[in-house]
Amino acid sequence: MLLKFVHVAQLVIAAYGALQSQVAITKLLSYEETSKKLAKVSDTAAQQLHKTRTTQASGAISILASFVASVLLVSGGASYGFLVRTFASPVMAAAVWAARTHLQDFWAGGSGKDATAGKVPLPKMGDYNEALERTQRMLEVLGWLTMSWAASAVLALVEGY
Secondary structure: OHHHHHHHHHHHHHHHHHHHHHHHHHHHHOOHHHHHHHHHHOHHHHHHHHHHHHHHHHHHHHHHHHHHHHHHHHHHHHHOOHHHHHHHHHHHHHHHHHHHHHHHHHHOOOOOOOHHHHOOOOOOOHHHHHHHHHHHHHHHHHHHHHHHHHHHHHHHHHOOO
């Protein structure tokens, strides 16, 4: 019973994270055309644009995977085979942790500081700053999801489905 509660909590956390991801990506897309033009003349800008896209995508995909996995485990966890029940949670914990690390290394510089430390106090940069705030929330969501998947891995071994 406790394990199902953890999976329901993961579902709710992932839904919140999906909202944060959607807003961050939408806000960043408003700078896409300008970034593409700059990327044509600067290798550094091209690398930054690529990293922006890949980090946001990895965060969004891991949140979506957490949502889907938690829905499947809530609705039919006991009906899946032993290997799926045993390894789903540790694999998800590792995958979400890797996505969080990837996102944090780029947006927060890997130093543990907030992604919002890169806010730009200039006019017409409000959407970018909002995207940074939402990215910081995504990092927090990914941290909670990592911990919840690790907890569900332990519970699956102790309590079973």
